[in-house]
Amino acid sequence: MLQELRLTIVVENSALFGNSSVWAQHGLSIFLDLDYGRERMKLLLDTGACTEVMLHNADALHIDLSHLDLICLSHGHYDHTGGLMGVLQRVNGRICIMAHPEIFAPKLKAQPILRFIGPPFSRTQAEAAGAIMLDCRGPAVIAPGVMTTGEVTRLEAFERVSGFWTVKDGQYCEDNIPDDQALAINIEGKGLAVITGCAHAGIINTIKHAQKITGIEELYAVIGGFHLASADEKRIEATADALRKLDPAILRPGHCTGQKAICRLQEALGERCQPLAAGDTIQL
Ligand SMILES: [Zn+2]
Ligand SMILES: [Zn+2]
Structure with a gap:
């Protein structure tokens, strides 16, 4: 049984005030130290x-990447995968990487001009550097009480993905980012913790999907990117309403959530909502 879970925010768009040794960068990486008593798991979500920046901050925060047990990649965008090759250099031997196979599909942004925003390495390069790609579309149990969500079921009409493009079967088309996923963790006696990368699938969709696959209704914590930086008023309002109803004890939005949405969530949830920053540690 999970006795203790400690999260360290390694990379984030802002850095903890007063901690000048940690750098801020548009991106996300969260280190999870899971204590099971006799066993311990060291897990890295995104890089x-x-x-x-990844290696600088890991060193500044005294995180030993050579002893990682598993790396999970929330999706294939560069701001979550860009530090992977550096992390692999530090890892002892080979390491499993839990990710959806489409992280390597063409990841594009079209405005104002077409740009590649996928991983800055190929699958072959990652494998040559020691990665064992697990290519998982569905949910997976990675430790007692800890699951990856796999592809998130899209239920909420207000959480539609837009602005991303890909190429499928020779056609240039909108990318709804099927590879986007999160971690769902059972915090015994408290409820479900959902740890997201960007939550492109929608933060409410992601939470509901995590509740469904774990069978845990009680929501305890939601931590990570909520992808609301370019969302309109209506979507921010609908998200704040839904989160108020879901009633988590801890809400830590960061990365692509955007300042406007963070302020709105703080209004809706009061002191339970605190923005994330690199250098933060969170005990669940
Ligand atoms: Zn993204
Ligand atoms: Zn992102």
Whole structure:
């Protein structure tokens, strides 16, 4: 049984005030230290946007990447995968990477001009550097009480993905980012913790999907990117309403959530809502 879970925010768009040794960068990486008494699991969710910041911050925060047990990638965008090659250099031997196979599909942004925003390495390069790609579309149990969500069921009409493009079967088309997923963790006696990368699938969709696959209704914590930085009033309002109803004890929005949405969530949930920053540690 999970006795203790400690999260360290390694890479984030802002850095903890007063901690000048940690750098801020548009990206996300969260280190999870899971204590099971006799066993311990060291898990890295995402790797920030580049090797330099990822390794600098890991060192500044005294995180030993050579002893990681598993890396999970929330989706294939560069700001979550960009530091992977640097992390692999530090890892002892080979390491499993839990991710959806479409993280390597063409990831594009079209406005104002077409740009590649996928991982800055190929699958072959990652494998040559020691990655064992697990290519998982569905949910997976990765430790007692800890699951990856796999593809998130899209239920909420207000949480439609837009602005991303890909190429499928020779056609240039909108990317609804099927690879987007999160971690769902059972915090004994408290409820469900959902740890997201960008939550492109929608933060409410992601929470509801995590509740469904774990069978845990009680929501305890939601931590990570909520992808509301470019959302309109209506969507921010609908998200704040839904989160108020879901009633988590801890809400830590960061990365792509955007300042406007964070302020609105703080209004809706009061002191339970605190923005994330690199250098933060969270005990669940
Ligand atoms: Zn993204
Ligand atoms: Zn992102």
